[in-house]
Amino acid sequence: MEILGILWNQGIMRPMINSIALLYDVLFNNFGLSIIVFTAAIRIVMIPLAVRQMRQMKKMSELQPKIKALQEKSKQKSGREDRQAIQRETMKLYKEAGVNPVGCLGPFFLQIPIWIGLYNAILRVVPPTPEGLANLSGSLYSWNPAANDIPFNARFIGMDLVDFVQASPVPYNILFPVLVGASMWLQQKLSTPPSTDPRQAQTNAIMLWTMPVMFGFFTLQFPAGLALYILFSNILGIVIQYFIAPQQSKDALRSMASVTTFFRRRKAALEIAGAAVDTSAPEPSGEKQSDGNPDIHGEDGGRGDRGSAASARRQARRRRHNRR
Amino acid sequence: MPSLWFAARRRLFLASVAVSFLLILAAACSNKDSIPSGGWSGPVASDGYLYLGASGTGGSLIRIDANSGRLDTSWQYPAGKAALGSIYGAPLVRDGVIYGAGYTCKGNVCSAEVAAVDAASGNPVWAEGGYDRETKISGRLGAGSNVIVFGTSQVGSEDSTPGYLFALDPARDAGKPLAERVQQRLVWKLPVDGAIVSGPAVVDDVAYFGTMSRTLYAVDLKDDARYRDNVSKRVLWSFKSEGAIIATPLVAGGLVYFGDFQNQFYALNANARRSGRSGPVSAAEGEWQVEAKAWFWAQPVTEAGVIYAATLGGHIYALDAKTGDSVWPEPAVIEGQVIGTPVFVETQRGRALAVPSTKTDVVLIKLSDGSAQGSLFTGGSVKSSPFVSGDFIFVHALNGEFYTFSAKSQEERSCLQTRGKEAGARCKS
Numbered sequence: 034m035e036i037l038g039i040l041w042n043q044g045i046m047r048p049m050i051n052s053i054a055l056l057y058d059v060l061f062n063n064f065g066l067s068i069i070v071f072t073a074a075i076r077i078v079m080i081p082l083a084v085r086q087m088r089q090m091k092k093m094s095e096l097q098p099k100i101k102a103l104q105e106k107s108k109q110k111s112g113r114e115d116r117q118a119i120q121r122e123t124m125k126l127y128k129e130a131g132v133n134p135v136g137c138l139g140p141f142f143l144q145i146p147i148w149i150g151l152y153n154a155i156l157r158v159v160p161p162t163p164e165g166l167a168n169l170s171g172s173l174y175s176w177n178p179a180a181n182d183i184p185f186n187a188r189f190i191g192m193d194l195v196d197f198v199q200a201s202p203v204p205y206n207i208l209f210p211v212l213v214g215a216s217m218w219l220q221q222k223l224s225t226p227p228s229t230d231p232r233q234a235q236t237n238a239i240m241l242w243t244m245p246v247m248f249g250f251f252t253l254q255f256p257a258g259l260a261l262y263i264l265f266s267n268i269l270g271i272v273i274q275y276f277i278a279p280q281q282s283k284d285a286l287r288s289m290a291s292v293t294t295f296f297r298r299r300k301a302a303l304e305i306a307g308a309a310v311d312t313s314a315p316e317p318s319g320e321k322q323s324d325g326n327p328d329i330h331g332e333d334g335g336r337g338d339r340g341s342a343a344s345a346r347r348q349a350r351r352r353r354h355n356r357r
Numbered sequence: 358m359p360s361l362w363f364a365a366r367r368r369l370f371l372a373s374v375a376v377s378f379l380l381i382l383a384a385a386c387s388n389k390d391s392i393p394s395g396g397w398s399g400p401v402a403s404d405g406y407l408y409l410g411a412s413g414t415g416g417s418l419i420r421i422d423a424n425s426g427r428l429d430t431s432w433q434y435p436a437g438k439a440a441l442g443s444i445y446g447a448p449l450v451r452d453g454v455i456y457g458a459g460y461t462c463k464g465n466v467c468s469a470e471v472a473a474v475d476a477a478s479g480n481p482v483w484a485e486g487g488y489d490r491e492t493k494i495s496g497r498l499g500a501g502s503n504v505i506v507f508g509t510s511q512v513g514s515e516d517s518t519p520g521y522l523f524a525l526d527p528a529r530d531a532g533k534p535l536a537e538r539v540q541q542r543l544v545w546k547l548p549v550d551g552a553i554v555s556g557p558a559v560v561d562d563v564a565y566f567g568t569m570s571r572t573l574y575a576v577d578l579k580d581d582a583r584y585r586d587n588v589s590k591r592v593l594w595s596f597k598s599e600g601a602i603i604a605t606p607l608v609a610g611g612l613v614y615f616g617d618f619q620n621q622f623y624a625l626n627a628n629a630r631r632s633g634r635s636g637p638v639s640a641a642e643g644e645w646q647v648e649a650k651a652w653f654w655a656q657p658v659t660e661a662g663v664i665y666a667a668t669l670g671g672h673i674y675a676l677d678a679k680t681g682d683s684v685w686p687e688p689a690v691i692e693g694q695v696i697g698t699p700v701f702v703e704t705q706r707g708r709a710l711a712v713p714s715t716k717t718d719v720v721l722i723k724l725s726d727g728s729a730q731g732s733l734f735t736g737g738s739v740k741s742s743p744f745v746s747g748d749f750i751f752v753h754a755l756n757g758e759f760y761t762f763s764a765k766s767q768e769e770r771s772c773l774q775t776r777g778k779e780a781g782a783r784c785k786s
Contacts, residue, residue, distance in 0.1 A: 162393045163445055163495045163554055166603065167696055170652045170669040183601050183618050184551070184569045200466070
């Protein structure tokens with residue numbers, strides 16, 4: 034455990050503290066700017082990983098029909114050996130396509146130690162207690178010119194970046210959680226490829242909302258500096274995502290537009306229905322309305338997460354109905 | 358099977374996300390640097406008792422019988438479960454009253470309290486709750502002729518002043534019954550350019566202290582009509598150092614000695630500065646400046662014309678008080694940081710400097726050449742200043758254990774726990 038502690042401190046914490054301190058020294062003693070530039074540097078370093086993640090996700094989505102076929106096959110087989118053979122086949126499929134099913138999570142997990150490290154680094158660089166001040170002397174490299182700047186000024190555009198977001202002045206205490214949540218949602222929306230597997234689509238849909246809401250909530254407990262990092266990291270992530278996978282991003286944006294259109298048309302339909310009720314006209318059924326309106330599945334041809342999941346469920350229902 | 362594989366993968370993904378959040382949450386909750394975690398008050402002696410601030414976030418003023426080494430459980434301020442917070446400076450004893458200060462924070466909201474406690478009875482002298490402010494007090498208290506002074510670090514964004522020197526009248530309402538006494542004991546407060554982390558050194562009614570904004574202040578504490586309209590006139594002189602100043606200065610022989618966070622150690626001529634001399638260090642005025650290898654936190658000490666100054670890098674320098682020349686061929690080096698003020702002790706092998714270290718020891722350094730003479734082994738890191746009385750050295754470790762050592766033999770005489778449910782019991786180790 035002690036070795037892990039040393040590795041954490043010497044391998045992550047100290048480089049991070051010194052990088053932020055050095056940037057503070059270079060960037061006109063501005064702590065906010067140093068966090069933003071630090072975020073950009075981390076994002077740039079992680080671009081190859083993001084590209085790899087994107088490729089893996091794309092390949093995974095290309096494999097979906099084949100995997101689905103194997104899934105269908107597995108339903109008909111019951112023997113242990115048969116199941117193992119199918120499992121081997123699936124793995125072979127992944128191997129041939131050069132896909133690691135959990136590999137696409139790499140960049141996400143790589144972010145976790147950065148977040149934890151940055152949380153600690155911010156509080157260590159601008160220590161609010163005597164203990165922290167004493168520890169800072171052991172954290173800065175002797176060559177780091179930022180030692181001349183101590184104590185660092187953590188104020189940035191009217192707030193203290195060491196203060197917790199919930200204690201920051203209005204409007205930052207409200208804006209930060211909302212912006213962090215919204216930017217995270219958008220980033221996930223752009224980066225999640227459409228899935229034809231209903232369960233996967235369902236998972237994606239859950240994650241699309243769970244993560245931003247939880248993070249928005251957690252942001253209240255973070256120092257404003259960390260919230261600034263996450264916000265800029267998300268914004269840069271969106272920009273990078275748009276450049277490395279423009280088509281997918283456009284599709285996602287289009288599907289968002291179609292969702293908006295769906296709600297708009299649904300509202301209009303309900304208004305018409307309401308008017309029809311008023312004039313004793315028969316009310317159109319939900320199914321009919323859905324089938325009759327291609328936009329409900331999304332202009333992306335039913336590739337939107339929610340649209341595809343619903344579509345898959347409907348198809349399954351129809352298949353069962355036909356069998357009967 | 359592939360469906361099982363997919364289900365397992367999905368579960369793995371969701372579990373990973375949940376674990377990640379828990380990790381972030383755990384990290385958020387476990388950051389020790391964001392709240393004061395206990396303080397490091399050393400002991401002071403008065404009438405056969407040692408008074409100190411018990412460490413821990415719920416710190417309190419306690420006393421230990423110097424002869425028996427036992428905790429006096431009937432004497433504690435505040436009594437019961439109430440707490441002063443983290444107490445960093447040793448209490449101040451004056452006219453039979455023990456003064457102590459501590460602070461605690463919840464998120465960004467900090468509250469500090471200065472308490473005055475009757476040494477004999479343990480009852481509050483002012484009022485229950487003492488003098489409280491929404492600020493941080495992490496240094497020692499100083500005593501002028503008529504006032505008690507302490508430095509603060511400003512918290513929150515309502516007041517843009519980063520720090521103040523507060524002066525309280527300790528005798529206000531002294532004759533009144535406790536219930537009729539009021540809290541408004543503030544005589545004046547001086548805004549300064551930075552946070553005051555350690556407390557002031559008071560000599561001849563002048564308080565000397567440094568700020569995190571690299572300024573050393575000399576402030577007149579006397580009650581004078583010319584200061585009533587403008588408190589800033591109390592500043593007799595100030596000096597801009599190269600780095601932030603945490604260390605409480607030492608005033609001896611007309612010179613003010615202190616180190617900063619730029620590895621610099623200074624000797625300034627107080628009289629010359631008071632007479633109007635300003636600007637950088639002047640050799641013509643007997644001032645000097647030397648460069649060390651690490652930052653200074655501990656207050657320097659002096660004996661026989663030599664200044665002993667310790668750094669956070671564990672270096673101990675012996676410097677000629679008049680010239681700043683090194684007395685030892687090389688500075689002594691110990692493991693860990695030196696935060697508490699070293700003290701002089703008489704050992705079997707001669708006079709030594711007892712240097713508290715954050716690496717679980719108090720190291721004895723021979724005054725003549727800086728060589729190590731041994732160690733007083735403690736069970737925890739020592740950030741407070743030891744206290745010497747006769748042959749005994751009293752050491753308050755950061756883990757709450759209070760040690761009594763024989764200076765001559767360096768043997769441990771007793772050890773007791775000062776905090777928690779086991780307060781007063783012998784140490785387990």
